[in-house]
């Protein structure tokens with residue numbers, strides 16, 4: 528089968544403005560991309576996406592943001608998705624997530640027929656929540672701060 532080079536999009540998170548977006552992959556080991564705010568958006572762990580998935584990604588970012596989860600909650604939901612996918616329980620996982628993100632109900636009819644597409648959407652949401660769980664700005668230090676200790 529011939530190999531077609533298609534455009535790939537990488538999930539990124541900008542610590543300056545907190546936006547989560549897809550950036551066109553330009554190099555093999557790309558770590559960052561310019562953000563619309565003028566800052567730098569860093570590539571977050573997760574799969575790369577195709578052009579036809581960009582609209583869904585942007586929509587899921589809005590859905591995830593609307594829920595205003597705290598980072599710890601976002602991480603818990605990521606784990607829930609991970610566990611659900613490991614058990615191949617897409618419908619059950621999707622139903623539980625719909626309780627927390629009611630807008631997901633709008634997307635369900637498009638995914639219900641295909642476990643693979645549902646898994647892909649769940650993976651996408653997991654990637655977004657993972658990125659949203661990254662604190663803004665405060666993590667711009669390259670090393671963890673040493674706890675301040677008072678002299679006794």
Ligand SMILES: [Zn+2]
Nearest residue numbers: 541544562564
């Ligand atoms: Zn930005």
